[in-house]
Amino acid sequence: MTENVPLAGVIGHPIYQSKSPQLHGHWLRRYGIRGHYIPMDVAPGDLADVIRVLPRMGFVGVNVTIPHKINVLDLVDSITDRATIIGAANTLIVRHDGKIMADNTDGYGFIENLRQNAPGWDPKAGPAVVFGAGGACRAVVSALLDAGVEKVLLSNRTRIKAEQLQYEFGKRVQVVEWVQAGNVLEDAGLVVNTTSLGMTGQPELRVPLDGLQPGTVVTDLVYNPLRTHLLAVAEDRGCPTVDGLGMLLHQGVPGFERWFGRRPEVDAELRRVVLG
Known part of the structure; x- marks a missing residue:
């Protein structure tokens, strides 16, 4: 047989x-x-x-x-x-x-990538700032809430899509206007780009990053290129970074x-x- x-x-x-x-x-x-x-x-x-x-x-x-x-x-x-x-x-x-x-x-993969490549990340260290509101974002937000992040600040170019996720996931998710996204980075424990912005062939992520603080973990779901503009700026500002391939x-x-x-x-x- x-x-x-x-x-x-x-x-x-x-x-x-x-x-x-x-x-x-x-x-x-x-x-x-x-x-x-x-x-x-x-x-x-x-x-x-x-x-x-x-x-x-x-x-x-x-x-x-x-x-x-x-x-x-x-x-x-x-x-x-x-x-x-x-x-x-x-x-x-x-x-x-x-x-x-x-x-x-996807959410499992996101959290395990963080744990492997930013082992010092603490879900309780501060709010997670998340850019985007598409399918990948849903997986990321769900995983962050499960991991114990107390507040997710969600910003998307189309506000209504972010509001829909806020409605579904509850009061731990708060919507931030896209034009104000750079203003909530200062206290963040984690910053996540779930959009395609910054991917090869796509426009760059144009959120002002001046508020990034050394020690804030920054990760980008884009992995082509591996080192996006967001990650390059974050590295220069002393932030631990995690690329999207993991x-x-x-x-x-x-x-x-x-x-x-x-x-x-x-x-x-x-x-x-x-x-x-």
């Missing part, structure tokens, strides 16, 4: 930009696991059909990326609490009975462990592989 080789992968549209195949492929090779991780370009109109056949094709799970992270919630059998709170999924787990569970590990690496850990039965490590070798 031939043992089935477990399959996993990532679905998105387009998919060429995903670094998940390098990430999970490295772990499969490192731990000598018989398995495959496959990138799959799935158009929105084909999403339901693809999800339906995953168990029959031998998949133990998949990662989900743009534009499917919200729509996939309507196509699975169960959803974890954190995916429900965030309103999106990035990880699907095919159970032994063929049922599919949706999870979101969040990508850490968010892959829970899925890989569930799919292949081995908890993988995030280390310098993995960073080199994923950066190519």
Whole structure:
């Protein structure tokens, strides 16, 4: 009798930009696991059909990326609490009975990246200032509140989107006008950019950073480039900085462990592989 080789992968549209195949492929090779991780370009109109056949094709799970992270919630059998709170999924787990569970590990990846690369960060040190109000921001805010941050100051170019998150997450989240965002940095224990501003090909994040204090931890979810303008200015002002690549690496850990039965490590070798 031939043992089935477990399959996993990532679905998105387009998919060429995903670094998940390098990430999970490295772990499969490192731990000598018989398995495959496959990138799959799935158009929105084909999403339901693809999800339906995953168990029959031998998949133990998949990662989900743009534009499917919200729509996939309507196509699975169960959803974890954190995916429900965030309103999106990035990880699907095919159970032994063929049922599919949706999870979101972005918040986990964000916090683990902070803990690994800014071990001195204290959630109680002061408010967290967060730029943005998109899907990544939802995961970050949820994770920060769970970690014990007492106040999140949220600023977004479109105020109504920030107000929606404030309504959903409660009174520990306070909205700051975008034009005033630079004025709340002085007392911050943590500053987070969850927008695409500063990414290669995008405009820079133009929030005044004069208020940054030495010791305030600054992190940017953008990892192309690794050293964004925000991180460069923060370094010059004596702030510990954390780039966005580590969040990508850490968010892959829970899925890989569930799919292949081995908890993988995030280390310098993995960073080199994923950066190519």
